[in-house]
Amino acid sequence: MNILQIIIFTIVKILIVVTIILLAVTYLVYFERKISAWAQNRIGPNRVGWHGALQSFADVLKLLLKEDIVPDAANKPIHTLAPIIALFVSFTTYAVIPFGPNINVFGFSVPLVVADVNIGILYVLALTSLGVYAITLAGWSSGSKYSLLGGIRSSAQMISYEISMGFSIGGVLLLSQSLRPVEIVQAQSGWMWNAILQPVGFITFLVSAFAETNRLPFDLPEAEPELVGGYHTEYSSMKFAGFFLAEYANMFIASALIVTLYLGGWQFPYLDHFGLSNGWFAVISVITFAIKVAALLFFFIWVRWSIPRFRYDQLMNLGWKVMFPLSLLNIIWVAVLIMVFKL
Amino acid sequence: MALKRRKKDLTFLEKIYIPEIAKGLALTFKNMLKPKFTMQYPEEKFIPPPSYRGRPVLVMEENGLERCVACGLCSRVCPPLAIEVQAAETDREKERYPIKFEINMLRCIFCGLCEEVCPEEAIVMSKDYELAFTNRKDALYGKDKLLTPVKQLQDRINFLRNYK
Numbered sequence: 001m002n003i004l005q006i007i008i009f010t011i012v013k014i015l016i017v018v019t020i021i022l023l024a025v026t027y028l029v030y031f032e033r034k035i036s037a038w039a040q041n042r043i044g045p046n047r048v049g050w051h052g053a054l055q056s057f058a059d060v061l062k063l064l065l066k067e068d069i070v071p072d073a074a075n076k077p078i079h080t081l082a083p084i085i086a087l088f089v090s091f092t093t094y095a096v097i098p099f100g101p102n103i104n105v106f107g108f109s110v111p112l113v114v115a116d117v118n119i120g121i122l123y124v125l126a127l128t129s130l131g132v133y134a135i136t137l138a139g140w141s142s143g144s145k146y147s148l149l150g151g152i153r154s155s156a157q158m159i160s161y162e163i164s165m166g167f168s169i170g171g172v173l174l175l176s177q178s179l180r181p182v183e184i185v186q187a188q189s190g191w192m193w194n195a196i197l198q199p200v201g202f203i204t205f206l207v208s209a210f211a212e213t214n215r216l217p218f219d220l221p222e223a224e225p226e227l228v229g230g231y232h233t234e235y236s237s238m239k240f241a242g243f244f245l246a247e248y249a250n251m252f253i254a255s256a257l258i259v260t261l262y263l264g265g266w267q268f269p270y271l272d273h274f275g276l277s278n279g280w281f282a283v284i285s286v287i288t289f290a291i292k293v294a295a296l297l298f299f300f301i302w303v304r305w306s307i308p309r310f311r312y313d314q315l316m317n318l319g320w321k322v323m324f325p326l327s328l329l330n331i332i333w334v335a336v337l338i339m340v341f342k343l
Numbered sequence: 344m345a346l347k348r349r350k351k352d353l354t355f356l357e358k359i360y361i362p363e364i365a366k367g368l369a370l371t372f373k374n375m376l377k378p379k380f381t382m383q384y385p386e387e388k389f390i391p392p393p394s395y396r397g398r399p400v401l402v403m404e405e406n407g408l409e410r411c412v413a414c415g416l417c418s419r420v421c422p423p424l425a426i427e428v429q430a431a432e433t434d435r436e437k438e439r440y441p442i443k444f445e446i447n448m449l450r451c452i453f454c455g456l457c458e459e460v461c462p463e464e465a466i467v468m469s470k471d472y473e474l475a476f477t478n479r480k481d482a483l484y485g486k487d488k489l490l491t492p493v494k495q496l497q498d499r500i501n502f503l504r505n506y507k
Contacts, residue, residue: 035375038374038375038379039371039372039374039375040374041374041377041378041379041380041381042379042380042381043379043381043383203361302368302371302372303364303368305371306364306367306368306370306371307364307367307368
């Protein structure tokens with residue numbers, strides 16, 4: 001492949017991925033409402049479109065038509081920049097996550113990942129840490145005490161959980177001996193899923209992912225009963241929608257990342273032994289990936305409507321005194337696995 | 344019932360959260376499969392029990408005349424002064440009747456005092472709760488809107504006779 005072909009394929013892949021993320025996010029909002037309704041013995045949105053399927057589009061349209069209110073006390077450039085950072089971070093992170101095996105298109109072998117970078121995991125960690133800036137800046141630039149409190153909480157929370165997240169990833173990296181997401185997926189062939197080999201690491205990563213995406217039970221930055229709306233109190237119209245979409249896109253990316261790191265990525269266990277043609281192999285792999293991500297997303301939403309919010313001191317205790325030691329323990333466990341079983 | 348003493352310390356299982364979280368998740372999942380309570384309003388309508396206090400209406404006898412004798416007690420007792428009655432005389436056995444009976448539905452607070460005070464069982468609360476107006480004039484309910492055949496109100500009248 002020459003450079004031009006690579007660029008064309010990459011642009012096509014970017015378009016496909018962005019479209020899928022945007023669609024997934026709008027339907028996540030819809031399913032969030034539906035699942036919350038089911039958990040509370042209600043029906044949920046069912047008026048706009050078939051079973052309410054167009055509800056989120058109607059909501060976005062409404063937000064677009066609303067007045068964009070910027071408070072007088074706000075730092076206007078940063079107030080505008082914050083939702084852009086949030087969206088930028090959540091859409092760019094997906095670039096390194098593989099969603100299928102290599103496929104043959106017009107005689108070229110194309111990997112189903114936007115950018116097959118050899119430091120992919122570092123890239124993900126760097127960008128997700130950047131996500132804190134969006135929330136903190138939004139809180140600070142709004143010129144409102146509730147927003148500021150939300151922003152500060154968010155930075156404290158993200159820093160605390162970034163550590164256990166990083167250390168849990170350490171266990172995965174030890175086993176796969178690579179920072180390249182494609183190789184991490186390949187290292188989990190068959191039932192050698194990292195979630196099975198290192199359950200403690202899986203749980204610490206899962207909990208940290210909840211904290212990183214600001215989902216309940218760790219949604220302290222927005223905590224409606226205490227902080228009005230937290231960091232997005234002073235936002236309206238499409239800027240608010242930016243944060244809203246970013247939150248759901250983050251959820252999607254967190255699920256995709258968990259699937260990649262711990263649940264075998266796009267691999268269906270022992271699919272290569274079934275003797276399928278290349279095309280069918282790719283199709284089943286992509287569907288497997290989609291199902292795994294969808295299951296995790298359902299879990300995210302399900303947890304939100306089941307578990308109450310943590311108190312701030314409980315959150316910090318859990319982060320520093322429980323998650324951090326557990327993730328260290330997980331690294332030792334993985335080292336023992338490697339030494340004893342020669343994995 | 345004996346008071347249950349609260350344990351000071353949580354047990355280890357409670358401290359690690361996971362079993363408790365699993366319990367909570369199981370509960371919400373069970374509820375997802377249960378039948379729904381939602382009433383799909385414009386298609387399905389709520390039919391209130393006879394104790395429901397909806398829009399106050401005037402009882403119309405089978406001969407098409409109102410029971411009301413225009414004594415004005417309801418108008419007197421009405422806390423937000425929503426009722427206006429003007430009496431007139433006729434040659435019928437009941438000598439008085441209201442020539443004008445108007446309830447301002449923007450004022451009405453559905454307290455039911457008019458019904459309680461009425462000596463003739465002439466004004467009762469109906470089951471009608473769909474009260475929306477697009478302007479203030481529409482909210483003035485005259486005799487044409489208030490008179491309701493006694494058959495439709497039998498439920499409420501029986502309820503009043505039993506429990507008032």
